Amino acid sequence: MLNIRAHHLLCTSNFVGEGYSDDFSKNMTSVINLLKNNPKVKLKASVDDICKKCPNKFGNFCKDSDKVIDYDKKVLKAIGLNAGEIINWNEAKKLTCDIIFKNDRREEICGDCQWNNLCKEVEKERLK
Numbered sequence: 001m002l003n004i005r006a007h008h009l010l011c012t013s014n015f016v017g018e019g020y021s022d023d024f025s026k027n028m029t030s031v032i033n034l035l036k037n038n039p040k041v042k043l044k045a046s047v048d049d050i051c052k053k054c055p056n057k058f059g060n061f062c063k064d065s066d067k068v069i070d071y072d073k074k075v076l077k078a079i080g081l082n083a084g085e086i087i088n089w090n091e092a093k094k095l096t097c098d099i100i101f102k103n104d105r106r107e108e109i110c111g112d113c114q115w116n117n118l119c120k121e122v123e124k125e126r127l128k
């Protein structure tokens with residue numbers, strides 16, 4: 001089972017190889033490949049298996065904890081799940097897609113993220 005913080009349901013959908021560092025991007029790619037097998041995931045509002053190689057992680061904390069925990073909480077509220085819940089990855093993805101992406105609500109959750117413009121480009125391409 002993988003630990004996935006809730007807002008990473010958004011990041012994994014829009015990831016195109018760019019990240020905070022090479023190690024981060026490599027780890028993110030590995031985690032995304034594992035998620036393709038539809039494992040059970042524990043949803044979190046704290047550091048997870050993607051944060052593991054992030055240069056912004058210090059011990060068990062993200063340097064942007066306040067901001068990213070807020071993103072986690074907004075995603076959980078939108079899809080009607082709680083931190084600590086265990087769910088199949090594809091089910092969580094479907095909820096995220098149906099409730100957040102299809103209703104164009106992604107920016108409402110993380111519009112102030114440094115990657116927002118890249119995410120917007122990826123989303124525009126996806127609609128073509």
Ligand code: SF4
Nearest residue numbers: 051054056057062068
């Ligand atoms: S910035 Fe924070 S939430 Fe995002 S991957 Fe790094 S440690 Fe995790």
